[in-house]
Amino acid sequence: MRNLMCSTAVLSTVLLLSACSSTKLDESKTPIEDRSANQANASTDPRSVATVTAPGTDPLNDPKGVLARRSVYFDYDSYIVKEDFKPVIDAHSRYLGTNKSRKVIIQGNTDDRGGREYNLALGQKRAEAVRKSMSLLGVPESQMEAVSLGKEKPKATGSDEAAYAENRRADIVY
Amino acid sequence: MQTKSLSTIARLGSAATLAVILALGGNSNANAQLRVEISGVGANQIPIAVAAFADESIAPQQVSAIIKADLLRSGFFKIIDVGTAMSETTAVNYGDWKSRGADALVVGSVQRLADGRFDVRYRLFDTVKSAQLSALAQAATPQMTRVSAHKIADDIYEKLIGARGAFATRIAYVTKAGREYRLEVADADGEGTQVALRSNEPIISPAWSPDGTKVAYVSFEAKKPVVYVQDLVTRQRTVVANFKGSNSAPSWSPDGKQLAVALSKDGLTQVYVVNPDGSNLRRLTNTNGIDTEPQFSADGQSIYFTSDRSGGPQIYKMAATGGDAQRVTFNGSYNISPRVAPDGKTLAYISRRDGRFQLFAMDLSNSQELRLSDTAKDESPSFSPNGKYIMYATDTGKRGALAVVSVDGRVRHTLSTQAGDIREPTWGPFMK
Numbered sequence: 001m002r003n004l005m006c007s008t009a010v011l012s013t014v015l016l017l018s019a020c021s022s023t024k025l026d027e028s029k030t031p032i033e034d035r036s037a038n039q040a041n042a043s044t045d046p047r048s049v050a051t052v053t054a055p056g057t058d059p060l061n062d063p064k065g066v067l068a069r070r071s072v073y074f075d076y077d078s079y080i081v082k083e084d085f086k087p088v089i090d091a092h093s094r095y096l097g098t099n100k101s102r103k104v105i106i107q108g109n110t111d112d113r114g115g116r117e118y119n120l121a122l123g124q125k126r127a128e129a130v131r132k133s134m135s136l137l138g139v140p141e142s143q144m145e146a147v148s149l150g151k152e153k154p155k156a157t158g159s160d161e162a163a164y165a166e167n168r169r170a171d172i173v174y
Numbered sequence: 175m176q177t178k179s180l181s182t183i184a185r186l187g188s189a190a191t192l193a194v195i196l197a198l199g200g201n202s203n204a205n206a207q208l209r210v211e212i213s214g215v216g217a218n219q220i221p222i223a224v225a226a227f228a229d230e231s232i233a234p235q236q237v238s239a240i241i242k243a244d245l246l247r248s249g250f251f252k253i254i255d256v257g258t259a260m261s262e263t264t265a266v267n268y269g270d271w272k273s274r275g276a277d278a279l280v281v282g283s284v285q286r287l288a289d290g291r292f293d294v295r296y297r298l299f300d301t302v303k304s305a306q307l308s309a310l311a312q313a314a315t316p317q318m319t320r321v322s323a324h325k326i327a328d329d330i331y332e333k334l335i336g337a338r339g340a341f342a343t344r345i346a347y348v349t350k351a352g353r354e355y356r357l358e359v360a361d362a363d364g365e366g367t368q369v370a371l372r373s374n375e376p377i378i379s380p381a382w383s384p385d386g387t388k389v390a391y392v393s394f395e396a397k398k399p400v401v402y403v404q405d406l407v408t409r410q411r412t413v414v415a416n417f418k419g420s421n422s423a424p425s426w427s428p429d430g431k432q433l434a435v436a437l438s439k440d441g442l443t444q445v446y447v448v449n450p451d452g453s454n455l456r457r458l459t460n461t462n463g464i465d466t467e468p469q470f471s472a473d474g475q476s477i478y479f480t481s482d483r484s485g486g487p488q489i490y491k492m493a494a495t496g497g498d499a500q501r502v503t504f505n506g507s508y509n510i511s512p513r514v515a516p517d518g519k520t521l522a523y524i525s526r527r528d529g530r531f532q533l534f535a536m537d538l539s540n541s542q543e544l545r546l547s548d549t550a551k552d553e554s555p556s557f558s559p560n561g562k563y564i565m566y567a568t569d570t571g572k573r574g575a576l577a578v579v580s581v582d583g584r585v586r587h588t589l590s591t592q593a594g595d596i597r598e599p600t601w602g603p604f605m606k
Contacts, residue, residue, distance in 0.1 A: 105397065114531065115510045115524060115553055116378050116598070117423045117436065118480060118487055120399060121443035121464040124420050128441060147398035148420045148438070152376040173397075 059095065060174065066091040072130050074168045079125040081133050089130065092172055093137035100143070106130050107171045108148045109155070111164035116150055123148035126170040208364030208596075214579075214586035216249040220334055223254040223276035228261035228283035233292045233319045237284060240323035241330070243363060244341040247578075248331060249585030262297040262309065271301040278307070278334060282326070284319075291315055294322040298330055307333045320366055340558040344602040345565065346370070346380045346389050347576060351594030357391060359406065362558070362601070364589045370406055378598055381424050383450075386605045390414065390424035390433060390450075401435055403450050414452050425477075427470045427494070434458070434468035434477055445479055447494075458496035470494065471514050478502065478512040478521070489523055503536070505543060511554060515561040520581060522546075522555040522564050533566050535581055546579050556601040567597040 060067050070092075072085040081089060096102055108127030110119040127146035134144060156166035222245060226238045245251040254276045261283040271279050282296030291313045298308040310329055312322040321342055328339030341362060349356045357371040357380055371377060375394040382389055383403075390403045399422045401415040415421035419438035426433055432447050445459040445468045458477070459465040464487070467480040474494060481490050481499070486507040492499040503509035508526035515522070521536045530550035536543045551569040558565070561581070568577045570588070574595030579586045590596065 107398075114508070114526070115467075117467045118464070118510050120378075120420060120422050121436065121438070121466045124438045124443055125464070128438070145398070145418055146438070149376075149394065149399075150378075152378065152394060 067095055070172045072126075072170045072172075073165065074126055074129075074170070076164070076168065079122075079129050081129050086133075088172075089133045090137065093134045093139050096134070096139045096143050097137075102174060103143050103145070105173045106144060106146045107173055108146065109153065109167050109169050109171070110151050111167045112151045112154060112159075113164070114151070116152070120148045120150035120152075123150045123170075126168070130170045130172065208360065208367065208576075208589045208591060210243075210247065210364055210587055210589055212247060212249075212587040214249065214584055216580065216584050219250055219252040220277055221252045221254055221275050222278040222280065222330070222334070223256050223271055223274065224280040225256040225258065225260035225282075227281070227294070227296070228259045230259070230282075230284045232286055233284050233294075234316050235319040235323060237282065237294055237319065237323040237326070238280075240320060240363075241280065241327045244324060244327035244339075245330065247363065247587055248335075248339075248341075249580060250331075250335055262295050266299055268299070268301045268304040271299075277302055278330075280326075280330060287313060292319055292322070294319070294326065296326045296329075298333055320361060324361065324363075337562060338560045338604070340560045340562070340601075340604075343559055343604060344386070345556075345576075346382060346600050346602065347567075347596055348377045348380065348598040349591060349594050349596050350376075350574075351591075357389065357404075359389075359602075370404060379423055380598055380600050381426055382600055382602045383426050384428055384430045384603055386603045388450075389600075390426065392422045392424070401433070403433075412451055414450060415446075415448060415455075417455075423467050425469050428472055428474040434470060434479075436466040436468065445477070456496075458492070459499075467511055469512050469514060471518055472516045473518065478514055480510045480512065489521070502538075502541075504541075509534075513555045513557055513564075515557050515581070516559060517561050520561070522557060522566075524552055524555065524566075533564065533579070535564070535583075544583060546583050547577070549577075552577075554598050554600075556599050558601050559604045565599045565601050567599055 059065050066087055069088045072081055072088060106127040108123035110123045127148055131144050131146040154167045156163040224238055224242050230237045242253050246253055254274060260281040262281055264281055279299040279301055285293045287293050293311060293313045295311045297306055300307050308329055310326060312325055314322045324342035327341040331339035343362045344359055345362055346359050349358055353374055355373045355377045356369050357377050358367050358369055360367040373393060373395050378392045380389050380391040387407055388403055388405050392399045392401055399420045400413060401421045401424050402411050403414050404411045414433055415435050415437060417437055417439035421435060421437055423436035424433045433450055434445060434447050436443050437446050443464045443466050444457060445465045446455055446457050448455045461483045463481060463483040465479055465481045469478045476491050477494050478489060478491050480487050487510050488501055489503040489509050489512040490499040490501050506525050506527055509523055511524045513522045519538055521538055523534055524531050525534045531552050533546040533552045533555055534543050535546055549568045553567040555564050555566040563578050563580050565576055565578045568575055574597045575588050575590035576596055576599045577588045
């Protein structure tokens, strides 16, 4: 008997409390952005948690993402983008496609052998090769500029093949 | 096509290597002083006695020392020192000087004028003919005493060699020390250096305007190459070319009204001409390769340039209005950086032979070429305005330096800084 009275008391307390609870949330006025990939049971399961990604986390800044790769390297005397670098071209092209306000300057470089002006033109060919590849994937002219630094800003100093190879490079700069 | 080698010529010249450190002081920035090292002289040298000028110590520069250094550097004179000062009114005993081995004698004086300027007077005597050859009087401000001395050396050179002297000319070049790049202007002897531009980004391809008051150059301060023209006197800068892509290789037309440039705005690097204020752009070349390094000839009728339309870079010539181009270089697979002598008869350029980038000169009447250096990283040749010498950038092994060589390869000296690299020289025009 006593237990029953306690349970009733507890129950009535709970009912009273629930009756005095604050206004119910009107879900139609407060939308929650649901960015979780799998929404299968989200709406139905009250214990599910859907992830919100706050604005400001740009894939461009992810050090582990493919967009972190900004350089395309070239073989000696070559101005063709190698297969190895197609993923880099693809990734940046897609990013520029979805982020129309972003622009890139593509800077071509050469190793330090030869004249400054001729090397400026060779570096331009490297930058242009990258720009052309991105243009073929749909990136408009207005979002890209291909320029050359020639042999003026080498990343690696030294007169060995490793240094030369490091400088035969085009960089995608945001 | 014959290629003469340098070693034979070097052996015929003077065996001695003379190191001349010019410490003429005065108003130049001591840190930026260039060190001159002479390593070659002409086949024939005129023995000339140069006396100290009377009262020359009242001026900020020692005039006779500048004259002696100029004549020595030219490679055509052997300097005979005179113990005492001799003014232009001193009586000259020709027999005396002849027996001392002097074919010519230079005397003079310096006087302060009422308005603060210095009047420098001089006379040149031919001891063999026993006659006076020349006399000059120059009044100039104290800071310009150097120029007065250079003009006297020019006069001596002209009277005894028969060609116009280039001692009173200036040079411009780029230095790199640490992260700083500077465009500097100096006298042709490396003295009196002044800074025209300081930048944390590279500067290349400086080019003097024909009147010697402006320099065009390429600056990377905007993170891409852009062509500017800077008025040295007013410091005013104008953007000549900042089209999409790279803008470079400025070259003035002889009348100063146009600049030829290399632009990549239409995809590949090609040659264009434009007004110094950036207006009136016209395209001159239209190939599927690289066309760059345009250079107007002295008569303004032609443009020499580098093109790899045949596979590798070679030098071509076209009319200044564009059109068909004729190939000029055929030896070797890599010929760049054409520069034409003021008389149009010689072409200086850089050629890669056996992996070494070396200065060459070609006689344009018969295409005969002469290798002018023994180094491996030569760049950027520039003729003196009298066409007698070529200045170029070289690598001494320790650092980048400037070298000067006479067109026949005999006379040579280098100009280097104490720290940092010096490169991209351009020899300025004759000025009043």
